Amino acid sequence: MSRKAIYAGSFDPITNGHIDIVNRALHLFDEIKIAIIHNANKIALFSIDERILLVSTVFKDNPKISVEGFDGLLVDYAYQKNIYTLIRGLRAVSDFDYEFQMALMNRRLQPKIDTIFLMTDQQYAYLSSSLVKQIARHKADISALVPDVVQDALTGKIG
Ligand code: ADP
Numbered sequence: 001m002s003r004k005a006i007y008a009g010s011f012d013p014i015t016n017g018h019i020d021i022v023n024r025a026l027h028l029f030d031e032i033k034i035a036i037i038h039n040a041n042k043i044a045l046f047s048i049d050e051r052i053l054l055v056s057t058v059f060k061d062n063p064k065i066s067v068e069g070f071d072g073l074l075v076d077y078a079y080q081k082n083i084y085t086l087i088r089g090l091r092a093v094s095d096f097d098y099e100f101q102m103a104l105m106n107r108r109l110q111p112k113i114d115t116i117f118l119m120t121d122q123q124y125a126y127l128s129s130s131l132v133k134q135i136a137r138h139k140a141d142i143s144a145l146v147p148d149v150v151q152d153a154l155t156g157k158i159g
Helices: 016-025 048-058 074-080 093-109 129-137 148-158
Strands: 004-009 031-037 065-070 085-090 114-119
Touching: 004 016, 004 074, 016 031, 016 085, 016 114, 031 048, 031 074, 048 065, 048 148, 074 093, 085 093, 093 114, 129 148
Parallel strands: 004 031, 004 085, 031 065, 085 114
Antiparallel strands: none
């Protein structure tokens, strides 16, 4: 049986920190579904289709990874897909409270679901999509933080 997991988030846009988590998860799972949240409360810079396209482009050579947008509760989506493992990335301790709350709530909503936390590489511990967007707005160098395709897309959006 193939081991599958879902890695969900806004990915607005995908960064090298997200990619690091996916690469770590590939050691543990045969298939990873990257699920991009459609209707998060946050106002996104990139549309859902743009975010799906960016993530798909980054992983285009890896058949173990699929990319989809989703709406609604993550646990419902996971259940529909028959996937009961969620992956989340942890950066600093500050991520922990929120992640702990989410993991326990998701388990309460759907007891079969478990969340696996993977620790990011130190060099990405301070990296977030929102910081990347801020830095890009000020035209500073983001080449070490995101793949080229994302850098180009940010330049296209922000100028
Ligand atoms: P959110 O779900 O809060 O919108 P994101 O879409 O940015 O967050 O991230 C999805 C997942 O990726 C979360 O588990 C988040 O902790 C993780 N993540 C984000 N940036 C990094 C990073 N630099 N290193 C490791 N994990 C990260």
